[in-house]
Amino acid sequence: MKEECGVFGAFVQGELETKVFEIAKTVLFHLQHRGQEAAGIVISDGKRLKQHKGIGLVQGVFANGENYKGQIAIGHVRYSTRGRSDLLHAQPLIAEYLGHEIAIAHNGQLDNADEIRKNFEKQGTIFITRSDTEIFLHVLTRNLRKPPIEWSAKEIGEIFSKEISGSYSLAIATANKLMIFRDPKGYRPLFYSKVDDNYFFASEDSALKIITPEEIDIKEVEQGSYFEISKETIEKGKFSESKNSAHCFFEFVYFARPDSNIFGHSVHVIREELGKLLAKEKPVEADIVVPVMDSGFSASLGYSKQSKIPLELGLVRNHWVGRTFIKPQQSIRQQSVKNKLHPIERVIKNNRVVLVDDSLVRGTTMKEIVNMVRLAGAREVHVAIASPPVKYPCYWGIDIPTSEELVASNKTIEEIKNEIGCDSLAYVSLKGIKELLGDEYEKFCLHCFNGRKK
């Protein structure tokens, strides 16, 4: 399973046409936490699409001063969930149909991708990639037998609502227009800002803040809605009236940046509340609270405030190493853990430590951290996880492994505790999350925790 990414889109006019590539690069840099395997930008100069993409981090991919001018830009940072981690699968993908180009950048994952792919293959269609993203293009060309410059976002939305199921925050560029779509259940976040006559779209509002003046609102793209922006038209509409939302709760737990506000909430505040909940539900006697940096920080702050146990910097993170969870192979993942976190012995020695982390997926990272903290002289190591046990894989775009690899899917909490070698192990309860979210609980997908598909 695979695809957690960040997308960007822009339609600009006048002087900004010379700066749009730079703007795209800046926004992608601020979406880097959503994908570190590849990055790419496509610019339309009104006639042709020009592209630069590569494997690696944004700064590396665009290190040679590439700079294309144009009115339309789309961009992408990728973490593969479906499809290989190579340049062919780096996005945006560009294709040509009836003599006209189309580029597409996608955050999400389709749950009927295999079925659609099989049907196309039966009819003789060849796929270039294993990515879900290519499926959008085949579905569109089958339905819209005309050049992409004549496609409208309204008709595309209608096709999606009939044929595509799953999560997608999508940016599409043709030579003459930018089109943006967010799936009917709003699994992944997507935002926009309008600055004079310029429109900017990005997966998280924190990335748009960099290019949007403070007095201008950054708004959420409504679920099931589209934008079509060209020289001639600015059209915005709904292609689905579904009232059933499935906002990904894991965006709060791990993926989104703490300074983002997604699904109507501050990511930092939700994480802090989860930490408080943990301390309330499963208190332990300890001397210090140590965050597993960086993603465990907000929750540990909440844990410390609630428990009155002082928060200490007992683990330092090397920021030059990528995020552990979003590395595609287990061997790379384990190596990253050792390189990533370093204990401060003066803080840890002789103390009873509560280690707070956002989630426990495979358990391999935490096992090493617990060992590291014990070697640094901790008297006791208690692990507090600011989310419920992850028991089920995700089919909507987060790289949660198969059930066999998920430590909580076939082990009790006591068995997990023994496996990772800590003195106690606590998770936030689903009941606690339900109380925290109140009436909004039903708007969230928590399938990886409770097994309920929405």
Ligand code: SF4
């Ligand atoms: S299953 Fe989990 S990770 Fe996937 S969309 Fe739902 S909450 Fe998010």
